[in-house]
Amino acid sequence: xxxxxxxxxTLSLSPGERATLSCRASQxxxxxxxxxxxxxxxxxxxxxxxxxNRVTGIPARFSGGGSGTDFTLTISSLxxxxxxVYYCQQRRDWPPFTFGPGTTVEIK
Amino acid sequence: xxQLVESGGGVVQPGRSLRLSCAASGFTFSNYxxxxxxxxxxxxxxxxxxxxxxxDNKYYAxxxxxxxxxxxxxxxxxxxxxxxxxxxxxxxxYYCAKDYYDNTVGAFDxxxxxxxxxxxS
Numbered sequence: 001x002x003x004x005x006x007x008x009x010t011l012s013l014s015p016g017e018r019a020t021l022s023c024r025a026s027q028x029x030x031x032x033x034x035x036x037x038x039x040x041x042x043x044x045x046x047x048x049x050x051x052x053n054r055v056t057g058i059p060a061r062f063s064g065g066g067s068g069t070d071f072t073l074t075i076s077s078l079x080x081x082x083x084x085v086y087y088c089q090q091r092r093d094w095p096p097f098t099f100g101p102g103t104t105v106e107i108k
Numbered sequence: 109x110x111q112l113v114e115s116g117g118g119v120v121q122p123g124r125s126l127r128l129s130c131a132a133s134g135f136t137f138s139n140y141x142x143x144x145x146x147x148x149x150x151x152x153x154x155x156x157x158x159x160x161x162x163x164d165n166k167y168y169a170x171x172x173x174x175x176x177x178x179x180x181x182x183x184x185x186x187x188x189x190x191x192x193x194x195x196x197x198x199x200x201x202y203y204c205a206k207d208y209y210d211n212t213v214g215a216f217d218x219x220x221x222x223x224x225x226x227x228x229s
Binding site: 032034036038043044045046049050055087089091094095096097098099100101102 | 143152153154155158167168169170203208213214215216217219220221222
């Protein structure tokens with residue numbers, strides 16, 4: 001089973017700042033990695049698929065990069081609605097599809 | 109637009125069974141694989157099961173294999189999760205999710221609101 005680790009666990013930033021979230025896989029997942037955003041009491045929302053492809057309707061301030069074992073999600077300038085938990089998820093080797101433990105982006 | 113509506117959650121004793129349903133609308137249901145993903149209170153996301161678009165293939169997380177069964181009825185645009193021999197660790201919000209891809213599988217682009225399953229004596 002491919003294990004995903006996310007860092008940091010919590011990121012404390014102010015609106016307007018740049019957020020960089022990391023996801024590291026226990027073995028190569030090629031580019032088969034997705035990112036999700038989840039706000040309290042809501043279902044997750046798919047932001048990025050296949051490492052760097054933004055889903056239709058997702059703002060351009062969200063971008064994904066990386067391949068192999070190391071990936072990043074960047075939010076170029078945080079808006080108030082971006083404070084949430086972010087999960088990465090791989091589809092390279094399944095079952096199971098696995099998620100990382102999440103990074104909480106909180107208001108500083 | 110895509111809508112997924114889960115039902116069937118509730119409080120159940122350990123060892124008992126429960127059946128979740130997810131009614132889909134707003135897309136061609138029979139073209140996409142469907143998943144169940146769960147989230148224990150205050151915890152992260154755990155993928156549970158997938159059923160292929162044509163019902164022929166089903167896969168499960170090890171934690172539920174042999175106890176849970178995923179199925180779908182393409183004539184009713186509905187996916188199900190039959191949960192047997194429930195244990196306290198199965199307590200979670202259960203989401204049904206549509207797969208993003210139509211020619212492969214593995215990302216979840218639409219989610220239901222979730223249904224809470226509580227296993228407790």
